[in-house]
Amino acid sequence: MLLNFERLGWLKYVLLGITLLTALFLLLPIIFIAALSFGSSQWLIFPPPGWTLKWYSDLLADPRWLSSAWTSFRIAAIVTVLSVLLGLVTSFGLVRGRFLFRKTLRALFLTPMILPVVVLAVALYAFFLKIGLNGTMTGFVISHLVLALPFSILSISNALERFDKSIEDAAVLCGASPLEAKIRVTLPAISHGIFSAAIFSFLTSWDEVVVAIFMSSPTLQTLPVKVWATLRQDLTPVVAAASTLLILLTVILMALFALVRKGLKS
Amino acid sequence: MTTPFLKIEGIRKEYGPVVAVQDVNLEVERGEFLTFLGPSGSGKSTTLYILAGFDNPTRGDIKLNGKTLLATPSQKRNIGMVFQRYTLFPHLSVGDNIAFPLKVRRLPKHQIDAKVKEMLRLVRLEGFEDRKPAQMSGGQQQRVALARALAYDPPVLLMDEPLSALDKKLREEIQHEIRRIHQQTEVTILYVTHDQEEALRLSDRIAVFSKGVIDQIGTGPELYANPATRFVAQFIGDSDFLPCQMLHSANGRATVSVGGAVFSDVPLHETGKSEGAALMLRPERLSLTREPLQQRLAATVSDITFLGNNVHVATSTLSGDPLSVRLPFGHPAISGLSRGDSVWLGFEAASAHVFN
Numbered sequence A: 001m002l003l004n005f006e007r008l009g010w011l012k013y014v015l016l017g018i019t020l021l022t023a024l025f026l027l028l029p030i031i032f033i034a035a036l037s038f039g040s041s042q043w044l045i046f047p048p049p050g051w052t053l054k055w056y057s058d059l060l061a062d063p064r065w066l067s068s069a070w071t072s073f074r075i076a077a078i079v080t081v082l083s084v085l086l087g088l089v090t091s092f093g094l095v096r097g098r099f100l101f102r103k104t105l106r107a108l109f110l111t112p113m114i115l116p117v118v119v120l121a122v123a124l125y126a127f128f129l130k131i132g133l134n135g136t137m138t139g140f141v142i143s144h145l146v147l148a149l150p151f152s153i154l155s156i157s158n159a160l161e162r163f164d165k166s167i168e169d170a171a172v173l174c175g176a177s178p179l180e181a182k183i184r185v186t187l188p189a190i191s192h193g194i195f196s197a198a199i200f201s202f203l204t205s206w207d208e209v210v211v212a213i214f215m216s217s218p219t220l221q222t223l224p225v226k227v228w229a230t231l232r233q234d235l236t237p238v239v240a241a242a243s244t245l246l247i248l249l250t251v252i253l254m255a256l257f258a259l260v261r262k263g264l265k266s
Numbered sequence B: 001m002t003t004p005f006l007k008i009e010g011i012r013k014e015y016g017p018v019v020a021v022q023d024v025n026l027e028v029e030r031g032e033f034l035t036f037l038g039p040s041g042s043g044k045s046t047t048l049y050i051l052a053g054f055d056n057p058t059r060g061d062i063k064l065n066g067k068t069l070l071a072t073p074s075q076k077r078n079i080g081m082v083f084q085r086y087t088l089f090p091h092l093s094v095g096d097n098i099a100f101p102l103k104v105r106r107l108p109k110h111q112i113d114a115k116v117k118e119m120l121r122l123v124r125l126e127g128f129e130d131r132k133p134a135q136m137s138g139g140q141q142q143r144v145a146l147a148r149a150l151a152y153d154p155p156v157l158l159m160d161e162p163l164s165a166l167d168k169k170l171r172e173e174i175q176h177e178i179r180r181i182h183q184q185t186e187v188t189i190l191y192v193t194h195d196q197e198e199a200l201r202l203s204d205r206i207a208v209f210s211k212g213v214i215d216q217i218g219t220g221p222e223l224y225a226n227p228a229t230r231f232v233a234q235f236i237g238d239s240d241f242l243p244c245q246m247l248h249s250a251n252g253r254a255t256v257s258v259g260g261a262v263f264s265d266v267p268l269h270e271t272g273k274s275e276g277a278a279l280m281l282r283p284e285r286l287s288l289t290r291e292p293l294q295q296r297l298a299a300t301v302s303d304i305t306f307l308g309n310n311v312h313v314a315t316s317t318l319s320g321d322p323l324s325v326r327l328p329f330g331h332p333a334i335s336g337l338s339r340g341d342s343v344w345l346g347f348e349a350a351s352a353h354v355f356n
């Protein structure tokens, strides 16, 4: 190793300091929000003058918050299922297919990842206006699917590319139909890729706000949109509580992801 | 006339402009161990894949017991195969890997368990059924793959260079196992390799592949003693070729002149190619003297290599063509021999071949 941490001398402490500052920089907003959500002040004063769970009970007592959380969850769940299924089919086509412009097509599938989200949102909004999908569950699902699918395709096709097709061929010679071989042998072998696809698809939809603002209606709101909308009306610590719960779920999902992935890989 | 067990009739396979297999014809007997031997790209794997049903031939037919196989999809052919790469199902244990083809066939559980046990015993891996493939060595994995391929009693077992990823010692050990398993199960085996030693050690017959056709089929000794083409002569055993002049030929025998010496009654093979006549000599069939004798080739020693029980003498004839001699260690003719010495090389006409 060119850079041996042990041999850096005093530089080692500088490096450690920079690392700590970076971590703090990334974590502070989260800690800040979490602290405010337990703070007793109406006005989001920091540091909080006292501690309370009031905002959480307010949050859980308000059916509008609960319904938007439920909406978010349903959309994310449907998007996850569709994204994994479509990602699987697409990946098989992209990895195994032998056709012209295969690479070009693959790049095309990944464009939503680099396109500015607001551009995508405006485009989807204009299009859905024409066909009457704005403010509907279907509209939400489709637009979030557009954002989630590239992640799904990326992680599944990566896993599929590393999987030796001969193993599937062996299953077919063993007497399994090509479909059965894929289900019983190939899918379990690339399960870590499928799992990543599911987690990332869920998270993409779960905390997406830009497209969701365009898609939402007064009766159909996702949690991030509700946070945003509430914040614009009045500055209540309930928003901080909602945000903290959002973050908590994300952290739990990521931890689960790391754990299961480790299990699947070994 | 009886129908052959397995018959490959005029198989040809083209991939766009590439002709992978030109025209392969072959008959295999039940229980035979037949090896496809040939250099890289000669079409061995392609022929095997067509048998397995992964690819359809551009032309030709395959018949098992007189019935065409081409209409049957891979999964219904009931053929076993061991691949070059490790193809155990990574998420299944060794036992479940072997049970897979039986579960797919929906056999009752007690029958599956019994068969898995029997197969593990056959490949001598009892006690390994709960291991995952990743916890096994390459050689063990290939033995499990063999057990899995034999679990459903296939009429034909295909093996595509199954040992090429293993080191030499392990390879020889598993060759031994394969030989034993073949004798024990009496399954018909088609085996692909580009290692002539492996082919000679394992097979009943060898089909020598060259550029998409089979040059010759025969037992090892047949191919060694009677190569049909220059290619086969080069591929089985060591050989040198000297350009020669045809003086006379009749009844498959030729009289040729090389470097002033005349040799008659040499077995002649007409190849139909216009490469010019060549005399093929095997290093272990040549004798060496230090004095000029009649009917001998004069040559100069260019190198002497000690190879354990053999000594390899590289020489160069008067016309500059390389010619090697292999003599047992301690042979009187080579004591004190050194580079640059003149020697005279002789051979029995029957041990040489003329290709014209």
Ligand SMILES: Nc1ncnc2c1ncn2[C@@H]1O[C@H](COP(=O)(O)OP(=O)(O)OP(=O)(O)O)[C@@H](O)[C@H]1O
Residues within 6 Å of the ligand: B015, B018, B019, B020, B021, B038, B039, B040, B041, B042, B043, B044, B045, B046, B047, B194
């Ligand atoms: N799918 C394919 N597309 C195009 N060309 C192919 C394909 N498969 C094989 N070939 C070509 O066909 C020829 C024969 O290939 P094959 O794999 O049968 O050779 P082989 O005798 O098995 O060689 P090796 O010892 O390297 O495995 C090669 O020139 C190869 O490049």
Ligand SMILES: [Mg+2]
Residues within 6 Å of the ligand: B044, B045, B046, B160
């Ligand atoms: Mg090959």
